[in-house]
Amino acid sequence: MSELTELTIAEARDGLVNRKFSSVELTDVHIRAVEAARDLNAFVTETLDLAIERAKASDDRRAKGKPAGGMDGIPIAVKDLFCTEGVLTTASSHILDGFIPPYESTVSQNLRDAGSVMLGKTNMDEFAMGSANVTSFYGAVKNPWYVNDGKDRVPGGSSGGSAAAVAANISLGAAGSDTGGSIRQPASFCGVVGMKPTYGRCSRWGMVAFASSLDQAGPLTRTVRDAAIMLQAMAGHDSKDSTSSTEPVPNFEASITGEIKGLKIGIPSEYRIDGMSSEIEGLWSQGVEMLKDAGAEPLEVSLPHTKYALPTYYIVAPAEASSNLARYDGVRYGLRVDAETLDEMYETTRGEGFGQEVRRRIMMGAYVLSAGYYDAYYVKAQKLRTLILKDFSDAFKKVDAILTPTTPFAAFAIGEKMDDPVQMYINDVFTVPSSLAGLPAITVPAGLSNEGLPLGLHLITKPFGEETLFCVADVLENLVSFHTKPAYLSKDAR
Amino acid sequence: MTYLIQGRTNDWEVVIGLEVHAQIISDAKLFSGAATSFGAEPNSQVSLVDAGMPGMLPVINEFCIQQAVRTGLGLDAKINLHSVFERKNYFYPDLPQGYQISQYLHPIVGEGMVRLDMPDGTREIGVERLHMEQDAGKSIHDQDPNRTFIDLNRSGVALMEIVSKPDLRSPEEAGAYLRKLRAIVQYLGTCDGNMEQGSLRCDANVSVRPSGSDELRTRAEIKNINSVRFVMQAIEYEAERQVDVYETGGSVVQETRLYDPDRGETRSMRSKEDAHDYRYFPDPDLLPIDLTPDFVEEIKKNLPELPDAKKVRFISEYGVTESDAGILVAEQETAKYFEEVALGRDAKLAANWVIHELFGVLNKVGKGISDSPIVADKLGNLVDLISNNVISSRIAKDVFEEMVAKGKDPGVIVEEKGLKQITDAGEIEIAVNNVIADNADQVKKFREGNQKLVGWFVGQVMKKTQGKANPQMVNELLLEKLKG
Numbered sequence: 001m002s003e004l005t006e007l008t009i010a011e012a013r014d015g016l017v018n019r020k021f022s023s024v025e026l027t028d029v030h031i032r033a034v035e036a037a038r039d040l041n042a043f044v045t046e047t048l049d050l051a052i053e054r055a056k057a058s059d060d061r062r063a064k065g066k067p068a069g070g071m072d073g074i075p076i077a078v079k080d081l082f083c084t085e086g087v088l089t090t091a092s093s094h095i096l097d098g099f100i101p102p103y104e105s106t107v108s109q110n111l112r113d114a115g116s117v118m119l120g121k122t123n124m125d126e127f128a129m130g131s132a133n134v135t136s137f138y139g140a141v142k143n144p145w146y147v148n149d150g151k152d153r154v155p156g157g158s159s160g161g162s163a164a165a166v167a168a169n170i171s172l173g174a175a176g177s178d179t180g181g182s183i184r185q186p187a188s189f190c191g192v193v194g195m196k197p198t199y200g201r202c203s204r205w206g207m208v209a210f211a212s213s214l215d216q217a218g219p220l221t222r223t224v225r226d227a228a229i230m231l232q233a234m235a236g237h238d239s240k241d242s243t244s245s246t247e248p249v250p251n252f253e254a255s256i257t258g259e260i261k262g263l264k265i266g267i268p269s270e271y272r273i274d275g276m277s278s279e280i281e282g283l284w285s286q287g288v289e290m291l292k293d294a295g296a297e298p299l300e301v302s303l304p305h306t307k308y309a310l311p312t313y314y315i316v317a318p319a320e321a322s323s324n325l326a327r328y329d330g331v332r333y334g335l336r337v338d339a340e341t342l343d344e345m346y347e348t349t350r351g352e353g354f355g356q357e358v359r360r361r362i363m364m365g366a367y368v369l370s371a372g373y374y375d376a377y378y379v380k381a382q383k384l385r386t387l388i389l390k391d392f393s394d395a396f397k398k399v400d401a402i403l404t405p406t407t408p409f410a411a412f413a414i415g416e417k418m419d420d421p422v423q424m425y426i427n428d429v430f431t432v433p434s435s436l437a438g439l440p441a442i443t444v445p446a447g448l449s450n451e452g453l454p455l456g457l458h459l460i461t462k463p464f465g466e467e468t469l470f471c472v473a474d475v476l477e478n479l480v481s482f483h484t485k486p487a488y489l490s491k492d493a494r
Numbered sequence: 495m496t497y498l499i500q501g502r503t504n505d506w507e508v509v510i511g512l513e514v515h516a517q518i519i520s521d522a523k524l525f526s527g528a529a530t531s532f533g534a535e536p537n538s539q540v541s542l543v544d545a546g547m548p549g550m551l552p553v554i555n556e557f558c559i560q561q562a563v564r565t566g567l568g569l570d571a572k573i574n575l576h577s578v579f580e581r582k583n584y585f586y587p588d589l590p591q592g593y594q595i596s597q598y599l600h601p602i603v604g605e606g607m608v609r610l611d612m613p614d615g616t617r618e619i620g621v622e623r624l625h626m627e628q629d630a631g632k633s634i635h636d637q638d639p640n641r642t643f644i645d646l647n648r649s650g651v652a653l654m655e656i657v658s659k660p661d662l663r664s665p666e667e668a669g670a671y672l673r674k675l676r677a678i679v680q681y682l683g684t685c686d687g688n689m690e691q692g693s694l695r696c697d698a699n700v701s702v703r704p705s706g707s708d709e710l711r712t713r714a715e716i717k718n719i720n721s722v723r724f725v726m727q728a729i730e731y732e733a734e735r736q737v738d739v740y741e742t743g744g745s746v747v748q749e750t751r752l753y754d755p756d757r758g759e760t761r762s763m764r765s766k767e768d769a770h771d772y773r774y775f776p777d778p779d780l781l782p783i784d785l786t787p788d789f790v791e792e793i794k795k796n797l798p799e800l801p802d803a804k805k806v807r808f809i810s811e812y813g814v815t816e817s818d819a820g821i822l823v824a825e826q827e828t829a830k831y832f833e834e835v836a837l838g839r840d841a842k843l844a845a846n847w848v849i850h851e852l853f854g855v856l857n858k859v860g861k862g863i864s865d866s867p868i869v870a871d872k873l874g875n876l877v878d879l880i881s882n883n884v885i886s887s888r889i890a891k892d893v894f895e896e897m898v899a900k901g902k903d904p905g906v907i908v909e910e911k912g913l914k915q916i917t918d919a920g921e922i923e924i925a926v927n928n929v930i931a932d933n934a935d936q937v938k939k940f941r942e943g944n945q946k947l948v949g950w951f952v953g954q955v956m957k958k959t960q961g962k963a964n965p966q967m968v969n970e971l972l973l974e975k976l977k978g
Contacts (some may be wrong), residue, residue, distance in 0.1 A: 083549045096548070103542060105549060206549040241551050242780050320778055323581050326592020327546040331644070346585055369583070369773035378775060462939035 004029045007168040009074055009226040009404035012172055015061065016073045020375040023062070023073030027055035027117050030075040031277025033170045034119055040488070042167055044080045045088045046120040046399075047193045051075060054117040061115070071233050072115025079162050079431030082108040082127055082217070083206040087118075091208040092136035093126045095353030097326045105206025107175060107217045107240045114233035118169055122144045125180035126355045127325065129429035130183055134414060134468040135357040143190055143411050144168035148224045149278030149454050151413035156186030156427070162491050163190035168488050173221040173230045177207060179214045180313050181431030184443040187220050188456030191445040191486060193477070194220045195227040196431075198463045199438030200245035203233075205239030209324040211317035212243075212293040224444060224474040228252035231466070247464050255390040255467030258476045259363050261295030263472065264401035270306035271430060273408065280405045282453065285449050287403055287457045290479040291472070302389040306385045309433040310425060315368050315381035316436070318379045321358075322365025328353060360421065389437040396462040401472050404430050406456035410449035434460045453486070497664030498705055502654050505705035506740075508733040509713075510662035511622075512725075514675055516654045517629070517693040518561045523705035524628045524652035525552030525595065525780075532691050536634075536645035540958050544631075544650040547588025550673060551584045551779050554579075556974060558652040559783060561684045562626050563793050565654055567581055568682045568800055569621050571606025575785045577625075583773045588644050589630035596655075602783065606721070608658070609802055610670045611820050619671050620659035630852035641852050654685070660699065660710065665726035665733075672696060672722050673824065675975045677801050677837050679824070681714045700732045701746070708963045712746045716753050716760055728753035732760045803831055812841035821849055834870035840881050855898050867898050876904040889913050919971070922955070924961065926971045931956045941978050944967050950971060 004026055007015065031048045041177040043473045059351040067073075067201030067465035075361035082103035083089045090096040104112070110489070112118070113252025132154035143153035143158040144167045155164040163186035166174050166229050178196035195218045196374040202217040209215060218272070219230035232252050238244040267288060272281070313401060330336035330349030338349040369377035395402060408429055417423045434441045461469040498505040514777050523530055526543040540778040566573050578600040581593040581677035583768050612616040617889035631649035656675065662668045676694060688694050701713035716732060719725045730752075751760040776782075799807070801823045808819040808829075822832045822845065836844035850875065856866060876893060879885045885893060885908055896907045908914055916922055929951060930937055940947045948969070955968045 083547075089548070091548070099548070101547070101549075103547070120793075159645045204549070205551050208548045240553060242553050243778075246602065319775060323583050323593050323773070324773070326583060327590060329547070329587070329592060330583060332545060332589045332590060333547070342587065366773060371773075374773075417724050450502070 005033050008223045009071065009172050009221060009229050012074055012224070012439065013229070015072070019448050021466075023055040024052065024057040025072060026451070027051050027075045027119075028173060030119055033168075035486075037168050037170050038448060039065060040123055040164050040170075042141055042170060043077070043120040043157070044090055044092060044123050045163070046134075046139045046321060047087055047118055051117050051119050054112075055348055058115050058117060058471040066078060067485070069114030069167055069233060070229055071111065073117060074115070074167060074172055075119050076111065076119045077119050077122045077162055077165045077174040078108050078111070079174065079176050080125055081124060081157050081177050082121075082175060083208065084118070084121065087121065088120065089208070089306070090137070091127050092124045092138055093328075093354065093358065094137040096208075096333075096429070097353075098479070099334050101206070103206060106203035107207065107321045108238065109206075110236065111233050116233065120176060122159070122165055124161055124482035125158035125182075126358050127208065127321070128158040128177060128179055128215075129321070129357050129361055130157040130349070131185055132414070132416070132417070133157040133179065133186070135355050139357060142334050142414070144486035145189075145191060145453050146487050153178065153411040153453065154189065154207050155160055156189030156405070156407075157412060158182040158186070159194075159220060160186045163192055163194065166190070166192045166222060167486050171417060173226055174233045175208075175217060175234065176220050177215055177474050178431075179210050179216075179317060180435045181221060181428035184431045184441060184456070184458060185220045185427055186408050186452065188443045189411040189459075191454030192220055192222055192446055193224055193442065193473070194456075195229050195231060195442040195469075196435070196440065197231055197235060197466055198245070198440045200239075200243055200247075201235045201249075201440070201464075201466070203236070203241040203244045205238055205240040205244075207213065209243065211320040211397055212324060213320060214313075214317060216442055224470055224477045225253060225256055226246055226471045227261070227442065228256060230454045242466075247466070249466055252466060252470055254321050255470045257471055258475060260291065260475050262368050263296045263401065263468070264399040265291050265296045265298050265472070266395050266402040267298055268278055268301050268303045268306065268395070268402060268404060271404045273429060277339055277409060280343070281371070281410060283401070283455050284405050285475060287446055287480075287491050290413050291403065291476060294475050295297065296478060297471070298327050299400055301395040301402065303433065304397060304403060305384060305387045305391050308430055309388055311434055312381045312384040312388065313428070313432045314364070315377050316362050316385060318361040318365035319369050319381075320365070322362045325354070325358070357421070377419040385436050386435055392434070392437045392439060392460075392462070400461065401465075402470055404458045404460070406430060406458040408452035409449060410455055430458055439463060439465045440469050442469055444473050444480065447477070454482075461488040495504050497666065499702065499733055499742050501737050503741070506702045506733070506737045507575055507705045507707070508663060508665075508667050509660050509701045509703060509710060510664075511660040511713075512658045512668060512671060513674065513697040513699070514658075515695045516565075516656060516679055516687075516754060518558050518626075518652040518654055519684055519686060520555060520557050520561060520652055522555050522557075523650040524555055524626065525559050526650050526720060528650065530651050532693075533692055534647055534924065536643075536647060540649065544590065546592070546647055552595060552777070553615050553625040554783070557650065558626060559602070559785070560626065560793060561652075563785070563790055564682050564686045564797065565656075565679060566603030566606065566624055566918060567604070567790070567794050567797055568678050568684075569606035569608060569624065569656070569698070570626065572604035573785070573790050574600065574602055574604055575787070576600060576782060577711060578782045579626075579777045579780045580774045581777045584770045586630065586634045588643065588649065589786065590631070590646065590647070590649060594630065595777055595780070596627035597625035600782070608671060608674050608683045610667060610674055612670060617667060619661045619667070622657040622659050622930065624654055626729070627655060636733045638887055660683055666727045668698065669722050669726045669842075673800070677824055679825070681798055681800050683798075689722070692720065698725055698729055698732075700729055700736070701811075702733050702736045702740070703731055712748050713751055714746065714751050714760070716751045717763065724753055724755050727755070728760055731758060735760065745965055767781040808832075812836055814842060814845045814934075818845045818849060825863065831863050831866070831870045835874045835877060837874075839874060839877050843880065844874070844877050847873060847894075851894055852926070867901060868894075872897060872903055879908060883910065883915060883917060883964060885915050886961070888965075889915065913962060917958055917967065919967065922963050922971055924968050925955050926960045926968065926975055929958065930975055936971065937976060949960055949978070951976065955958055
């Protein structure tokens with residue numbers, strides 16, 4: 001492929017500004033990359049004609065000296081969770097068959113307003129429920145990373161298509177969403193940067209809801225700087241989302257100073273989970289040493305309620321999902337499977353329209369909210385959530401950022417961990433606590449597993465602490481100097 | 495005046511609680527900007543939020559919060575500074591989100607009170623709570639043999655659910671409560687109270703118990719009754735049905751029933767076994783409502799005078815009777831009309847004309863006071879003509895009828911028809927003299943002691959003067975002349 005697909009967003013931006021290439025040229029090579037990489041199944045819908053149209057418009061703006069915004073002319077991918085005006089939006093679910101929204105989500109609109117060029121809608125776990133992108137109605141996504149054992153690896157999930165697209169040089173960046181780790185875990189599995197901002201930074205308006213109190217949009221990119229550039233375009237208050245924050249949006253890219261001297265980095269002892277592999281432990285220790293060498297001060301911190309995070313998450317998120325997904329009833333849009341009676345129509349439509357994992361979570365959610373169980377599950381989970389948040393608040397009185405592994409293991413083969421849902425849920429053990437606390441967090445590729453698959457390190461800061469987050473992540477990224485490319489990029493060799 | 499149902503073994507008392515759904519007067523819906531006007535084309539007032547489209551989020555209409563607080567204050571109720579919207583989950587085609595956003599554990603308004611003036615004295619009926627919620631759409635089953643159509647115009651419209659305590663003891667009290675509640679929300683401008691259009695709907699919880707007992711027995715809930723009269727009828731029927739059930743050895747089951755006004759009976763809709771588990775939980779798309787005391791205080795300062803206070807003032811300021819005052823304040827428009835007529839005039843006379851003559855006409859033509867064929871100003875002029883002895887009360891009734899028919903000013907009618915009262919003593923004397931001269935026999939009878947004949951003489955004089963003579967002067971002169 002052209003070397004234009006290897007650029008970072010920052011480099012592409014500079015190239016466009018300096019007229020080294022046009023957006024049409026840049027988009028064109030990416031379109032060819034999308035077409036060439038269809039075997040990855042990263043997209044549910046390609047919007048290649050639209051992309052050319054938008055690229056032309058971008059070049060016109062630039063020719064007139066009036067570029068739109070910080071991402072004008074940059075080709076990106078958008079997770080199929082964001083409603084896009086006039087473009088099929090499925091959340092990778094059968095139940096949204098044929099659903100073409102007459103509206104554009106705030107985040108994808110913001111990205112459009114910043115001038116970016118959408119290449120297509122990326123594949124994902126159905127309704128963002130999953131950690132391997134295997135629950136999609138449109139089939140599994142393949143991780144561009146593999147080793148020579150003949151097995152395709154999962155890209156992680158739920159933003160698996162977005163992560164794969166960025167890793168395989170199909171797209172310069174991608175919009176994802178993170179509920180319990182759905183940006184960070186696939187980014188880690190695919191060796192890219194994945195960032196989840198503070199809950200409320202990005203509007204949820206027009207984003208197909210999974211768990212409203214947790215869902216948050218964020219970027220997947222190849223560098224920390226790119227994540228800062230992309231979040232800049234995505235973030236901002238939205239009066240259409242009552243939970244959207246009015247906190248001013250700082251210049252994220254400007255926070256990347258390379259200077260972390262004197263910053264205190266918390267190392268939470270509770271994240272040393274039972275059975276943690278030595279490669280993860282080693283990676284983590286290496287990260288600590290690197291930040292220490294850069295002048296930061298590592299400090300042990302305690303987040304005592306960490307072990308309750310996963311069970312808490314698997315009460316709160318399904319509870320909200322069971323209610324959020326009630327609107328997919330076959331009455332107004334999407335799939336309808338006709339039946340004799342109304343109740344049967346509901347049952348057949350939802351039975352056929354939702355995949356197994358979605359049905360499982362709806363059942364769990366309905367169960368924990370039902371009369372007689374509400375206090376034992378939902379109310380208790382809310383109390384735990386408060387305690388988990390307090391753990392972090394206490395820790396951030398002492399430290400500026402917290403460093404943890406992103407995932408407990410590297411990408412596994414498609415088909416593995418399917419027998420026991422709990423095994424799948426463990427993927428998010430390190431990302432879920434910060435989701436429950438609504439904190440900003442980022443994963444940076446930090447090394448390879450013994451097998452040769454990417455592993456990420458994970459940084460967390462206090463609410464609206466994105467500037468510190470980007471700053472530390474950038475330093476870590478430079479120190480790690482991770483430049484290995486996925487095997488897919490040299491696939492002729494396969 | 496206790497309402498009791500006579501049973502075979504003992505008397506039974508009725509225990510009633512009402513849940514009233516009142517549509518909040520607001521331009522936009524509770525959580526979307528769509529319009530709320532009644533009678534619009536189906537599905538013409540539906541936003542993406544109201545249609546439950548993917549990714550759509552509710553945003554609270556703050557005016558509705560003000561309206562709910564205003565209503566709470568009008569019910570003398572506790573305003574909860576912290577309240578929470580929750581989701582009530584159930585499936586129905588006209589409920590696009592698959593849940594109704596309502597308030598459950600933390601309503602915006604707590605306990606309050608409604609005062610009823612019953613024939614045997616004042617009754618205070620407790621209000622348990624008031625909460626905000628969104629309305630559902632409408633399922634239309636009668637336009638196609640196989641399909642149901644959905645109109646989402648009402649979907650998301652703001653409602654207040656006002657729940658009374660089980661303090662009501664008779665159909666009459668239930669009716670009075672509903673009327674009073676309607677008057678209060680109309681005074682406050684928070685609900686138009688129109689039951690026909692469904693802006694005010696009522697569910698009645700009814701149970702019975704042996705007279706003198708304190709127990710609360712199993713209740714039936716009669717859903718969606720849309721007139722005061724039907725509420726009273728439904729309760730009456732249901733209470734008697736339950737007494738019958740108990741007396742024939744059965745037991746009342748907790749269920750939802752429907753009132754059929756055509757057959758005058760309630761029928762079972764669904765039993766407790768089919769009851770939904772609504773799986774309430776706080777709506778994560780909405781922040782809790784946290785009000786400041788200042789916000790509430792500001793609304794309190796701008797509350798209008800409410801029926802109870804107005805009644806007291808009418809009695810003291812205008813000297814009208816308690817029962818007349820009660821009638822005059824029952825509707826804000828009536829009270830306003832009355833005050834326009836009464837201001838600076840004989841208020842008792844004004845009250846009489848409003849209550850007896852005007853209401854008579856309005857009832858006959860089936861109009862409300864706001865569509866009255868006679869505006870307050872003109873009725874005031876009529877009262878003036880009577881008070882100033884320009885016309886007699888009897889003539890005034892003719893003038894009033896003419897006003898109803900033609901809408902003319904009473905002064906003009908009096909002028910045109912020459913109805914001005916004769917107050918010239920000389921003119922009246924001539925008429926009196928003529929009547930006495932022409933009826934020697936009757937004069938004789940009177941003088942022999944038949945005092946009653948004075949009425950007959952008055953009648954004759956009035957006849958001679960086409961009813962225009964001042965009755966008092968005629969009376970005085972006749973007596974003087976007849977006594978000789």
